[in-house]
Amino acid sequence: MLKKKKMKLKLKLGLRRTNLEEQLYKSRKQRISSENILQQVQEIFEQENKKEETILKKINEGSDGINTFNLNLLESNKIFHLSDIEKLCIEYRLRFLDSNYFKGEIPYEALLKIKALEKEQQIALKGFKIVAPSKLFKLENADDPLLFAPMGNNYFYLIHKWGNDLHPLRKLLMWPFRHLENFVGFLLVLSFLIALLIPDGLFSPQQTTTQFFMIFFFVFKWVAGLSIFYGFKKGKNFSSAIWQSKYYNA
Numbered sequence: 001m002l003k004k005k006k007m008k009l010k011l012k013l014g015l016r017r018t019n020l021e022e023q024l025y026k027s028r029k030q031r032i033s034s035e036n037i038l039q040q041v042q043e044i045f046e047q048e049n050k051k052e053e054t055i056l057k058k059i060n061e062g063s064d065g066i067n068t069f070n071l072n073l074l075e076s077n078k079i080f081h082l083s084d085i086e087k088l089c090i091e092y093r094l095r096f097l098d099s100n101y102f103k104g105e106i107p108y109e110a111l112l113k114i115k116a117l118e119k120e121q122q123i124a125l126k127g128f129k130i131v132a133p134s135k136l137f138k139l140e141n142a143d144d145p146l147l148f149a150p151m152g153n154n155y156f157y158l159i160h161k162w163g164n165d166l167h168p169l170r171k172l173l174m175w176p177f178r179h180l181e182n183f184v185g186f187l188l189v190l191s192f193l194i195a196l197l198i199p200d201g202l203f204s205p206q207q208t209t210t211q212f213f214m215i216f217f218f219v220f221k222w223v224a225g226l227s228i229f230y231g232f233k234k235g236k237n238f239s240s241a242i243w244q245s246k247y248y249n250a
Contacts, residue, residue, distance in 0.1 A: 052111050055118075058126060062100025065126040066152040073120055074157060082154035085131060089243035092166060093174040096243055099128035101137045102145070110147055110160040117149075117159065125149050129156060134242075178239045187227060191220035 089096050118125055132145035145163055148156040167173075176186035195216040200207040230236070237245070 051115055055111055055114050059099045059106055059128050062098045063126040067123060067125055067149050069151055070121055078158040080156050086243060090178050090239040091171055093177055093239045094131050095134050095137055096129060096131050097137060099130050102130045104136045107162045113160045180238060187224050191216055191223050195219045
């Protein structure tokens with residue numbers, strides 16, 4: 001009985017439930033007519049596409065300059081000094097070069113982050129740099145590139161990372177190629193192991209310590225000679241010398 005009275009009261013007052021879709025249409029109609037909505041959306045999309053094309057052109061063609069950031073709006077954990085980047089490149093045998101040398105594909109997420117950063121900072125970013133394995137600057141690959149924007153005074157702001165992570169053993173495998181001292185140490189250890197594998201009775205019935213070190217010395221000369229020949233032939237150099245090199249055969 002009470003429910004019937006409430007329903008009658010609602011009908012008398014002319015109240016009905018609110019349709020959110022209808023309210024949404026009314027709200028939009030107050031702002032813009034339905035005839036102009038498609039044109040407005042199309043213009044916005046065209047503007048955004050032009051921004052993305054401009055950013056991509058700067059990355060692919062390269063552009064010099066320093067970006068004047070509002071430091072209060074930046075994430076402090078994404079600011080790196082050149083010495084930090086140099087250490088990373090030497091340890092993992094990577095390159096740190098202008099973005100126009102990069103031959104891989106720039107992901108759309110990177111463009112979105114650049115647009116967001118430009119909008120927040122009210123500047124047009126330029127002078128992009130990329131950290132990646134040397135192959136990525138000549139051939140397409142999928143190894144973990146990092147995109148930076150220069151801040152001046154050898155500081156760089158990390159914008160985006162994409163691709164797969166590096167192999168967990170890459171740092172260890174690239175250890176011999178960091179510096180000349182590392183490479184000589186690696187050759188000494190390798191020569192010692194090869195000398196141990198040579199049978200004792202190969203040169204004399206009973207091998208002495210002196211004879212072993214003579215064999216080790218000759219093995220070292222052989223290994224070092226092959227390494228030097230290969231290095232000169234391929235034009236290879238140590239990571240400490242090539243991390244900013246623009247030449248592929250370094």
